[in-house]
Amino acid sequence: MGTVTETNLGLKLLRKGKVRDTYELDDSLLMVATDRLSAFDVVFSEGIPKKGQVLTAVSVFWFKKTESIVPNHYLGSDMPPGLPDYLKGRAIIVKKAIPVMMECVVRGYITGSAWKEYREKGTVCGIKLPSGLKNGSELPEPIFTPSTKAELGHHDENVDEATGRQIVGAETFDFVKTKSIELYNFAKKHAMEKGLVLADTKFEFGILEKNGKKQIILIDEALTPDSSRYWIKEKYEHGILESLDKQYVRDYLEKTGWNKAPPPPKLPQEIIEKTTERYLQAYKILTGKDI
DSSP: OOOOOOOOOSSOEEEEOSSEEEEEETTEEEEEEOSEEEETTEEEEEEOTTHHHHHHHHHHHHHHHHTTTSOBSEEEOOOOTTSOGGGTTTEEEEEOOEEOSSBEEEEEEOOHHHHHHHHHHSEETTEEOOTTOOTTOEEEEEEEOOBOOOOTTSOOOBOOHHHHHHHHOHHHHHHHHHHHHHHHHHHHHHHHHHTEEEEEEEEEEEEEEETTEEEEEEESOOSOTTTEEEEEHHHHTTTOOOBSSTHHHHHHHHHHTOOSOSSOOOOOHHHHHHHHHHHHHHHHHHHSOOO
């Protein structure tokens, strides 16, 4: 399987992110999901085959299912003429919006960085949690744990609610918090019915301005294996946290002793192939379809 880690479309490149390349298209944007892999905020030289197609297909699936909860930036998947064939399935046309400068993280289960903080302080982003939780425990209710939006090559930092309000303003903060939790609860229910546990996820929002009015919409990606942590429900019920996302790569990297600073280590072919399998499996379980 081939990979796409770089794009050059002859259009104005608006932004090159860790995974996505965004180009200007008159009044809209062309957002391309490459096969680049980012782990611990470092981009690897190897790509993960089919990753871009999975991220795009999963996002479109969720954009369509959740537009009644909050509008989003998705306009369509038909590519303008003259663009390369490799964009098919990995690129979408989206609305232009001004990003809200805060990552909107919702956690329904405790694990990852939240688990580390909880063990040290009994809190996550300043939110006091019940004692006695274990890695993977379901929380009494989902919690909103925002973080800063770091530039490429820098780490996002968790912030408490008061800091989040200072960053984006109280009204915007309250809106994105409410909608993030609504989106999470909706997706968690669907995933559970299909056989997956949605442990946590990250949303991004943007502001549309038209005729002097502002509207906050969902942008970037939605509930993908890159922005979310999906566990296999059957394994979870037996106490095993088996992820269908890039946590598989993170777990491998933790064992290598890498200091999580560039340059990243080389990924073995086996790790690359098994990561592709997990991305494809996540899409199949969530949608009932193959890429």
